[in-house]
Amino acid sequence: MDKIRIRGGSRLKGRIAIGGAKNAALPLMAACLLTDRPLVLSNVPRLADIETLGRLLDRHGVTRSEHVTNGTATLTLTAAGVTDTTAPYDLVRKMRASVLVLGPLVARCGQARVSLPGGCAIGTRPVDLHIDGLRRMGAEIEIDGGYIEARAPRGLSGAEIVFPSVSVGATENLMMAAALAHGETVLVNAAREPEVTDLAHCLVAMGAEISGIGTDRLKIVGRDRLDGAHHTVVADRIEAGTYAMATAITDGDVVLANARQAQLAAVVRVLYAAGVRVEETPGGLHVRRANGALAGVDVMTEPFPGFPTDLQAQVMALMTVAEGASMITETIFENRFMHVPELARMGAHITVHRASALVRGVGRLTAAPVMATDLRASVSLVVAGLIATGATEINRVYHLDRGYERLEEKLSSCGADIERVRDDG
Numbered sequence: 544m545d546k547i548r549i550r551g552g553s554r555l556k557g558r559i560a561i562g563g564a565k566n567a568a569l570p571l572m573a574a575c576l577l578t579d580r581p582l583v584l585s586n587v588p589r590l591a592d593i594e595t596l597g598r599l600l601d602r603h604g605v606t607r608s609e610h611v612t613n614g615t616a617t618l619t620l621t622a623a624g625v626t627d628t629t630a631p632y633d634l635v636r637k638m639r640a641s642v643l644v645l646g647p648l649v650a651r652c653g654q655a656r657v658s659l660p661g662g663c664a665i666g667t668r669p670v671d672l673h674i675d676g677l678r679r680m681g682a683e684i685e686i687d688g689g690y691i692e693a694r695a696p697r698g699l700s701g702a703e704i705v706f707p708s709v710s711v712g713a714t715e716n717l718m719m720a721a722a723l724a725h726g727e728t729v730l731v732n733a734a735r736e737p738e739v740t741d742l743a744h745c746l747v748a749m750g751a752e753i754s755g756i757g758t759d760r761l762k763i764v765g766r767d768r769l770d771g772a773h774h775t776v777v778a779d780r781i782e783a784g785t786y787a788m789a790t791a792i793t794d795g796d797v798v799l800a801n802a803r804q805a806q807l808a809a810v811v812r813v814l815y816a817a818g819v820r821v822e823e824t825p826g827g828l829h830v831r832r833a834n835g836a837l838a839g840v841d842v843m844t845e846p847f848p849g850f851p852t853d854l855q856a857q858v859m860a861l862m863t864v865a866e867g868a869s870m871i872t873e874t875i876f877e878n879r880f881m882h883v884p885e886l887a888r889m890g891a892h893i894t895v896h897r898a899s900a901l902v903r904g905v906g907r908l909t910a911a912p913v914m915a916t917d918l919r920a921s922v923s924l925v926v927a928g929l930i931a932t933g934a935t936e937i938n939r940v941y942h943l944d945r946g947y948e949r950l951e952e953k954l955s956s957c958g959a960d961i962e963r964v965r966d967d968g
């Protein structure tokens with residue numbers, strides 16, 4: 544299996560182009576199932592997860608074509624007729640976001656059979672909120688043989704759905720379903736992540752009527768049919784935040800092209816307190832330390848507009864070399880500290896107690912062979928490797944390939960000593 548090898552110590556300097564957001568592109572792709580007309584998505588990142596969802600859409604009878612210009616992909620998806628409404632286990636278990644086809648399939652076809660995704664490295668991650676919401680809209684749902692069997696032969700009906708807790712995926716699934724339901728749906732305590740907003744804008748372009756976009760109360764008036772549209776995927780705030788941490792840890796100076804401060808406000812506040820400046824410039828977000836030192840800061844993950852759980856591992860890597868202590872609290876996923884023992888192998892001083900990790904900054908990290916069990920944990924090891932003394936080898940690179948486009952190329956263009964080592968053994 545391939546490895547990433549990093550020799551730490553180079554300061555990152557230059558410009559990194561931030562791609563389209565994976566977590567926006569996935570629901571946008573699922574939205575193609577809502578219409579028989581072409582949905583054209585530009586700024587789609589070229590990632591393993593995108594291909595996995597593409598293969599699932601193939602099964603449903605979607606035709607897709609990709610057009611690449613200047614390194615960015617435009618995807619045309621046409622679900623002229625949905626030929627198969629089953630999302631099989633072998634595809635859903637590879638990527639949980641596959642469950643996003645559930646709402647669109649039931650709304651359009653009156654039925655769907657979607658495998659339950661099961662647990663994953665960062666927690667149990669149930670889909671009860673997706674299922675309860677569809678039931679409120681009139682779907683009959685049974686769990687049979689590990690599959691969600693949903694039926695709504697006369698279509699879905701609008702309903703008021705109050706989420707007991709915030710879920711990005713459930714908000715997206717139900718917003719898509721509501722766009723083709725009879726009558727009005729109100730989603731209360733909806734997720735407000737920029738990726739949810741991006742999907743809402745695309746659905747509006749397809750002819751849906753949605754108000755409250757960007758708030759936690761979305762009102763969707765269903766249509767009999769939706770049209771095709773052309774939509775540009777929003778920039779990846781998590782990729783941008785990751786490179787901001789990478790820049791900060793190396794005491795570098797990097798401009799993140801296409802990144803938007805408004806989507807990273809909580810991250811910018813944390814970085815500011817740590818002694819890192821992030822400024823909006825015409826070329827993008829300019830990241831550099833204020834006056835040399837990094838200071839420990841406390842961080843708690845929360846739904847947007849709070850600090851994103853998808854940047855928790857990376858900010859922890861940054862804090863391992865900050866002066867003083869930092870308390871990092873994870874409130875979204877119950878098991879998202881898988882990177883801690885690996886960072887400890889590089890010399891980090893971290894103590895975990897329940898949902899909080901106390902990080903005491905150390906003078907330096909040292910390289911070690913490490914591996915991680917999920918995407919963000921893996922990239923936190925890349926961030927740590929950039930400053931560690933010696934050659935860090937990160938195994939299980941396929942996690943990185945799920946979510947970071949051309950990672951080695953982007954970092955080495957700013958001076959990092961990073962390479963992919965092919966291992967055919």
Ligand code: UD1
Pocket residue numbers: 565566567569639640666667668669670671672673674708709710711712713734738852853875876877
């Ligand atoms: C999305 C993101 C993921 C990010 C997460 C939180 C995508 C493809 N993935 O995942 O990168 O880390 O948001 O920002 O966009 N929950 C339930 N029942 C449900 C649904 C969720 O209890 O039916 C719980 C989850 O276990 C978790 C919390 O709610 O503890 C938030 O999960 P959710 O926002 O749904 O995450 P995803 O949409 O799966």
